[in-house]
Amino acid sequence: MSVYTLLQEEDFKAFLALYDEGELVCWKGIEAGVENTNYFVSTRHPEKGEQHFVLTIFEYVPAEQLPFFIQFMALLAHSGLPVPTPIHGLDNKPLRQLKNKPCMLQTRLAGHHAETDTLSLDQCHMIGESLARIHHIGQQADFTQSNFRGMGWIEQQINRLASLLPEDEAQLQKQQWQAISATLAGMPNLPRGLIHADLFVDNVLFHNGQISGIIDFFQSCEEWLLYDVAVTVNDWCLHHDSLELNPARTSALLNAYNAIRPFTDDERKAWPVMQRLACLRFWISRIVTYTHPEHEPDNGSDENSENVVRHFKDPAKFKKMLTLRTLTDAVLVLP
Numbered sequence: 174m175s176v177y178t179l180l181q182e183e184d185f186k187a188f189l190a191l192y193d194e195g196e197l198v199c200w201k202g203i204e205a206g207v208e209n210t211n212y213f214v215s216t217r218h219p220e221k222g223e224q225h226f227v228l229t230i231f232e233y234v235p236a237e238q239l240p241f242f243i244q245f246m247a248l249l250a251h252s253g254l255p256v257p258t259p260i261h262g263l264d265n266k267p268l269r270q271l272k273n274k275p276c277m278l279q280t281r282l283a284g285h286h287a288e289t290d291t292l293s294l295d296q297c298h299m300i301g302e303s304l305a306r307i308h309h310i311g312q313q314a315d316f317t318q319s320n321f322r323g324m325g326w327i328e329q330q331i332n333r334l335a336s337l338l339p340e341d342e343a344q345l346q347k348q349q350w351q352a353i354s355a356t357l358a359g360m361p362n363l364p365r366g367l368i369h370a371d372l373f374v375d376n377v378l379f380h381n382g383q384i385s386g387i388i389d390f391f392q393s394c395e396e397w398l399l400y401d402v403a404v405t406v407n408d409w410c411l412h413h414d415s416l417e418l419n420p421a422r423t424s425a426l427l428n429a430y431n432a433i434r435p436f437t438d439d440e441r442k443a444w445p446v447m448q449r450l451a452c453l454r455f456w457i458s459r460i461v462t463y464t465h466p467e468h469e470p471d472n473g474s475d476e477n478s479e480n481v482v483r484h485f486k487d488p489a490k491f492k493k494m495l496t497l498r499t500l501t502d503a504v505l506v507l508p
Contacts, residue, residue: 176202178210178230178272185214185228188271191262192278194224208233208462209391213281225281226260227388228271233467234321234391236275241318242390243267243277245311245367252310254303255378255386257282282386284378290413292374294425297409299384301429304372304405307387308398309434311367320370320394322458324354330457337465342492349453349495356446362439368401369393373408399440402430403451407494416494424508431508441507448498456491463488 185197195218203211210230217223231239243259250256257279259267268277287296320326331350335343357363369376370392378386410422430436461467463486 176210176212177232178274180212180272184271185212188228188269188276188278189214189216191264191269192260193263194218194226194260194278195221198223200228203227209389214278226278227257227281228276228278229391230271230274230276231391232274234275238318238321239268239275239277241316242393244316245314245393246279246390248314249307249310249387249390252306254306254310255282255384256390257386257388282378282388284380284385286375286377287379289374289408289411292409292422294421295382296379297422297425298429300372300377300405300409301426302433303377303384303387304369304401304426305430305433307369308366308401312364312398314367317367317395318393320396322392322454323394323396324357327454327457328354330461334457334460334465338460345492345495346453346457349449349499353446353450353453357443357450360439360443362437363397363399363443364437364440365395366398367393368396368398370396370401370404372401372405397443397447398434399436399443399447400451402427403444403447404455407448407451407455416490416497428508436507444507445498449495452491452495452498456488456495459486459488459491 180200182197182200185200189195189197195216198215198217199213200215201213203213209232212228214226214228215223216226246256246259250258260278260280261267262269262278268275270276328350331343331346334346337343338346369387369390371389372387376387376389377384378388380386406418406423406426410418410426412419427436
């Protein structure tokens with residue numbers, strides 16, 4: 174959630190005038206994350222008191238996909254999961270424009286991000302349960318949305334990046350893509366449904382030892398459920414000093430998930446290649462975000478601000494992880 178769109182105090186005041194949520198108290202750019210601009214915003218209302226929100230400005234997500242995210246978040250929140258609630262303005266609409274970009278105000282949930290290096294087995298267990306609940310609820314939904322960064326997008330980017338990357342990296346992407354796509358094409362019965370698609374450690378909040386917030390649903394879509402599990406495992410279940418999977422953390426997450434939504438035999442067969450797909454996708458998306466973007470985000474202002482932050486996430490992490498997952502297929506098993 175690096176800050177690409179720079180806002181000043183008058184921007185926040187004009188934006189909040191479209192809501193009945195009180196007057197601006199303070200605001201701050203949010204450092205963690207990658208692709209959207211996010212700000213913490215606090216207000217004071219004469220009846221509601223002090224309130225805390227997150228303002229998200231969408232830098233890459235197509236505007237026509239945003240109503241789906243709101244509908245999915247509302248469904249999950251209504252089902253009892255700790256998911257932010259989109260705030261409707263005086264016009265009863267949750268979506269609007271700011272600096273000519275789509276944006277949304279949502280509730281800020283209590284809690285703090287866990288530290289990846291010190292994740293407990295209980296925390297891995299809890300996120301496994303929560304992910305399975307998201308998938309169970311998502312499979313019952315009567316609405317859907319395709320993955321705008323799915324298989325077609327990955328192939329498109331590999332072709333686009335071929336002449337931009339070092340030859341060894343371009344070749345590795347091509348070889349992995351050919352092997353992964355060919356294998357998955359032979360597995361037509363993998364369970365699908367609505368997924369989070371970006372359930373990294375920095376998208377979950379903990380408070381008093383429990384999950385208090387699951388945030389950033391702006392990659393959500395219909396996709397293989399197992400892909401979402403692979404994305405999550407690849408961030409939550411690493412050794413603290415390497416990119417290899419920690420067996421205890423991995424077992425805690427996968428067993429908790431399996432207890433709510435049991436894995437199928439097809440998923441067990443697909444697990445190693447799905448891990449590789451998750452690595453390849455995030456390696457590519459981080460290259461696209463930071464090194465060879467599809468387009469350059471417009472910060473909306475030429476002014477500097479102490480609230481503006483940029484947070485870099487190294488694409489090479491997922492390149493290394495992809496190589497490791499390819500070498501260790503035999504030990505990657507589902508319960």
